[in-house]
Amino acid sequence: xxxxxxxxxxxxxxxxxxxxxxxxxxxxxxxxxxxxxxxxxxxxxxxxxxxxxxxxxxxxxxxxxxxxxxxxxxxxxxxxxxxxxxxxxxxxxxxxxxxxxxxxxxxxxxxxxxxxxxxxxxxxxxxxxxxxxxxxxxxxxxxxxxxxxxxxxxxxxxxxxxxxxxxxxxxxxxxxxxxxxxxxxxxxxxxxxxxxxxxxxxxxxxxxxxxxxxxxxxxxxxxxxxxxxxxxxxxxxxxxxxxxxxxxxxxxxxxxxxxxxxxxxxxxxx
Numbered sequence: 566x567x568x569x570x571x572x573x574x575x576x577x578x579x580x581x582x583x584x585x586x587x588x589x590x591x592x593x594x595x596x597x598x599x600x601x602x603x604x605x606x607x608x609x610x611x612x613x614x615x616x617x618x619x620x621x622x623x624x625x626x627x628x629x630x631x632x633x634x635x636x637x638x639x640x641x642x643x644x645x646x647x648x649x650x651x652x653x654x655x656x657x658x659x660x661x662x663x664x665x666x667x668x669x670x671x672x673x674x675x676x677x678x679x680x681x682x683x684x685x686x687x688x689x690x691x692x693x694x695x696x697x698x699x700x701x702x703x704x705x706x707x708x709x710x711x712x713x714x715x716x717x718x719x720x721x722x723x724x725x726x727x728x729x730x731x732x733x734x735x736x737x738x739x740x741x742x743x744x745x746x747x748x749x750x751x752x753x754x755x756x757x758x759x760x761x762x763x764x765x766x767x768x769x770x771x772x773x774x775x776x777x778x779x780x781x782x783x784x785x786x787x788x789x790x791x792x793x794x795x796x797x798x799x800x801x802x803x804x805x806x807x808x809x810x811x812x813x814x815x816x817x818x819x820x821x822x823x824x825x826x827x828x829x830x831x832x833x834x835x
């Protein structure tokens with residue numbers, strides 16, 4: 566019997582990207598939760614370095630076709646899917662020719678894109694793309710875990726723009742605090758672009774009018790998260806302190822103790 570539904574929004578998942586601690590955990594945690602009786606869906610960006618033929622990605626026509634407006638520009642949303650073997654866990658990919666197809670051939674992350682000044686828009690597009698797709702799936706997650714800086718806007722979107730949507734109004738948000746950091750801040754117009762999405766100044770209070778970096782993004786995500794899990798051993802102590810000072814339930818780095826993750830998600834659900 567299913568213990569509940571968990572939506573994993575991840576920056577990277579192996580084997581679609583090279584094996585690193587974040588990409589391995591992006592695969593292992595959802596698979597372990599599926600084995601423990603949770604119903605799981607997981608999403609990541611479809612970076613340009615991901616070989617579609619080798620990884621057997623295919624477009625989901627019924628989920629694609631929407632346009633998302635970011636900074637007054639239309640961007641087509643394409644959804645692709647693949648299946649991880651032997652678990653048969655489905656991985657959904659948010660695809661965009663505008664945002665995710667300019668990675669350097671030797672590295673997978675967004676920091677290698679040819680236009681890092683667009684990283685704020687990539688994060689906006691990815692967060693909205695995931696949530697709009699889950700709505701189309703008519704799937705109602707009990708827990709949403711966000712892993713990686715590109716997912717840092719998902720808690721804001723969930724608790725503000727999608728707060729009354731039947732798919733998400735009961736969802737608890739878990740922020741996975743990792744060791745990934747931005748090498749340069751977001752575009753100085755980042756806050757202005759978010760306000761064009763419909764957010765108010767009060768919604769964005771952790772942000773200043775200066776360019777936002779890793780600390781500001783974590784602060785914004787913490788405001789809207791219901792709980793925090795430390796997802797790497799070497800997380801910046803400043804970020805850990807921010808998480809603890811937030812007063813949200815906090816799980817120290819459990820490494821490969823997947824029972825601890827399962828117990829934590831269950832406790833967050835109350």
